[in-house]
Amino acid sequence: xxxxxxxxNQLLGRIAQAFGGVPRGRIRRLKLGVGDDAALYxxxxxxxxxxxxxxxxxGTHFLRNKHPADAIGWxxxxxAVSDVAAMGGxxxxxxxxxxLPWSHTGRWLDEFLGGLKxxxxxxxxxxxxxxxxxxxxxxxxxxxxGEVRAEQAVLRSGARAGDLIYVSGRLxxxxxxxxxxxxxxAKADKNDPLLRKHLYPMPRLLLGQLVAExxxxxxxxxxxxxxxxxxxxxxxxxxxxxxxEQEKLPVVKLSAPFLRGGADPLKLALHGGDDYELLFTVxxxxxxxxxxxFEGVTLTQIGEVTRQKKITLEHAGxxxxxxxxxxxxxxxxxxx
Amino acid sequence: xxxxxxxxNQLLGRIAQAFGGVPRGRIRRLKLGVGDDAALYxxxxxxxxxxxxxxxxxGTHFLRNKHPADAIGWxxxxxAVSDVAAMGGxxxxxxxxxxLPWSHTGRWLDEFLGGLKxxxxxxxxxxxxxxxxxxxxxxxxxxxxGEVRAEQAVLRSGARAGDLIYVSGRLxxxxxxxxxxxxxxAKADKNDPLLRKHLYPMPRLLLGQLVAExxxxxxxxxxxxxxxxxxxxxxxxxxxxxxxEQEKLPVVKLSAPFLRGGADPLKLALHGGDDYELLFTVxxxxxxxxxxxFEGVTLTQIGEVTRQKKITLEHAGxxxxxxxxxxxxxxxxxxx
Numbered sequence: 001x002x003x004x005x006x007x008x009n010q011l012l013g014r015i016a017q018a019f020g021g022v023p024r025g026r027i028r029r030l031k032l033g034v035g036d037d038a039a040l041y042x043x044x045x046x047x048x049x050x051x052x053x054x055x056x057x058x059g060t061h062f063l064r065n066k067h068p069a070d071a072i073g074w075x076x077x078x079x080a081v082s083d084v085a086a087m088g089g090x091x092x093x094x095x096x097x098x099x100l101p102w103s104h105t106g107r108w109l110d111e112f113l114g115g116l117k118x119x120x121x122x123x124x125x126x127x128x129x130x131x132x133x134x135x136x137x138x139x140x141x142x143x144x145x146g147e148v149r150a151e152q153a154v155l156r157s158g159a160r161a162g163d164l165i166y167v168s169g170r171l172x173x174x175x176x177x178x179x180x181x182x183x184x185x186a187k188a189d190k191n192d193p194l195l196r197k198h199l200y201p202m203p204r205l206l207l208g209q210l211v212a213e214x215x216x217x218x219x220x221x222x223x224x225x226x227x228x229x230x231x232x233x234x235x236x237x238x239x240x241x242x243x244x245e246q247e248k249l250p251v252v253k254l255s256a257p258f259l260r261g262g263a264d265p266l267k268l269a270l271h272g273g274d275d276y277e278l279l280f281t282v283x284x285x286x287x288x289x290x291x292x293x294f295e296g297v298t299l300t301q302i303g304e305v306t307r308q309k310k311i312t313l314e315h316a317g318x319x320x321x322x323x324x325x326x327x328x329x330x331x332x333x334x335x336x
Numbered sequence: 337x338x339x340x341x342x343x344x345n346q347l348l349g350r351i352a353q354a355f356g357g358v359p360r361g362r363i364r365r366l367k368l369g370v371g372d373d374a375a376l377y378x379x380x381x382x383x384x385x386x387x388x389x390x391x392x393x394x395g396t397h398f399l400r401n402k403h404p405a406d407a408i409g410w411x412x413x414x415x416a417v418s419d420v421a422a423m424g425g426x427x428x429x430x431x432x433x434x435x436l437p438w439s440h441t442g443r444w445l446d447e448f449l450g451g452l453k454x455x456x457x458x459x460x461x462x463x464x465x466x467x468x469x470x471x472x473x474x475x476x477x478x479x480x481x482g483e484v485r486a487e488q489a490v491l492r493s494g495a496r497a498g499d500l501i502y503v504s505g506r507l508x509x510x511x512x513x514x515x516x517x518x519x520x521x522a523k524a525d526k527n528d529p530l531l532r533k534h535l536y537p538m539p540r541l542l543l544g545q546l547v548a549e550x551x552x553x554x555x556x557x558x559x560x561x562x563x564x565x566x567x568x569x570x571x572x573x574x575x576x577x578x579x580x581e582q583e584k585l586p587v588v589k590l591s592a593p594f595l596r597g598g599a600d601p602l603k604l605a606l607h608g609g610d611d612y613e614l615l616f617t618v619x620x621x622x623x624x625x626x627x628x629x630f631e632g633v634t635l636t637q638i639g640e641v642t643r644q645k646k647i648t649l650e651h652a653g654x655x656x657x658x659x660x661x662x663x664x665x666x667x668x669x670x671x672x
Contacts, residue, residue, distance in 0.1 A: 139393075
């Protein structure tokens, strides 16, 4: 309240100022940014526009006293950009809706904007506009606008029986980071390598584009709620099932203290959320076109699409079980 | 909790189902709607994309126990569509971010979607996607995507000294409706004509398009926070001032009980929010191209743009005063 003059115009002005130099220069097609009734963006001929929005709410998606402000800024954009990458698209610009208590319009806001700006630069996604209001809790909603060459978007609905199932990176790391954060009494140390994937996820932008451009994948989505939930969604959209091999899953490698603490690498990989890796299916004939890793991120074949519409997990000894979606769902769980 | 199976997928499915038939048929360019990582929209060649987002939050922008659910559905879209109209654009599709308590996923949600669907049809704006989560309070964010012919958008920044200032419709009606609603112990009667402009605002879509197509206006914005605040913003963006004539203002006509109750038509017109009328400036030489009314809505010249950068109000007797922005500002006021 003491820090600035309680005026919505000033808050918008400060946000725009924090992004000064980034938007217009970087994205020439953003003809008009923050400050008018709406933003103006010139789409490219021959491309489709990709549109996605994401909640990022205190208490539901992050904790005010645990998550550093700059990680909140980074992650609110990273999550939405990941959806565009999962279509094979390239992010162009974003709208930021921000509701804040007065107490958070000073240093907290500066740090938040710092993280958001780093993400904006890294993802090539310029601030186009937004809406601000005052609120007791911190509420964020981000809309990202991207583009993908016409007919090149990779949907969830194209998986066919016999296709191979791939994931990028390692699954469960972000969930492990979240647990560490929750168990820790202090605010998170931004530099703790075990926390970084939870705090500063890196959406697989270039991989998504590669998969779309090379037309290798029959279906793709990003892993935001955990493999068991997200694979179920992809299979439902495609009208197929899947068989996952436990031994192939790229699980986290846990040191003895974690294992003694009861952390289970398999469960983390199956049900842990927030990884923002890509999950995609590839017809067998095209599989050889896919590299084993891309830009330092391993691509792992974890199973196969089946005609039978259920998801099964095949254990090392040959035992199989039906995989039930147990990833994150806001309507089952109270906070993440 | 009892009403449906607590699953985010099901909620999204229900929303998509409520809109069944509306989106794809109406807007052929919406290639992919709800259900994938993101929506796909084919922009039209020769057009710019208009982007805007708006908070609509319980306690800040509406009251759970006062506002009918279908009015909340209507208004959350109307407000964002109005921003597109204020650029001279045509709305195409929208993204809905919705956070709800379990208690509101039954009848309340049905009524909300009913109002939203009516608005979607009326404004020609199709549901393209969204995000849902569970929350104690009802939180809504709407992003609208529109289009405007290249170089035809009307910005806030083009007003020049000597231009005439116009508003559409009558100012202050929505604020009057809000006061009635707040003073009334019961939930609002949807059919009360005094409440309708507050509950079901009608953004001036065709007027906005006419103004842009005929290229009559030098600047335009919509009146969402009240004339005193919004005119100040338009003038600041244009680097000019304004002189408003009190006698010309299209104020509400109040019956004796209201006047006795202390309602002041002038103050309502100057500072009342939520009218979603258009405010625009017209160079004198082009003023004759403007009709006196359009589609049943009166267009009123209320003053003139000045070189001197302040806003003055000229009263009937010739007395003038500086007009201070006293419209709605979330960082000054606690609820609307």
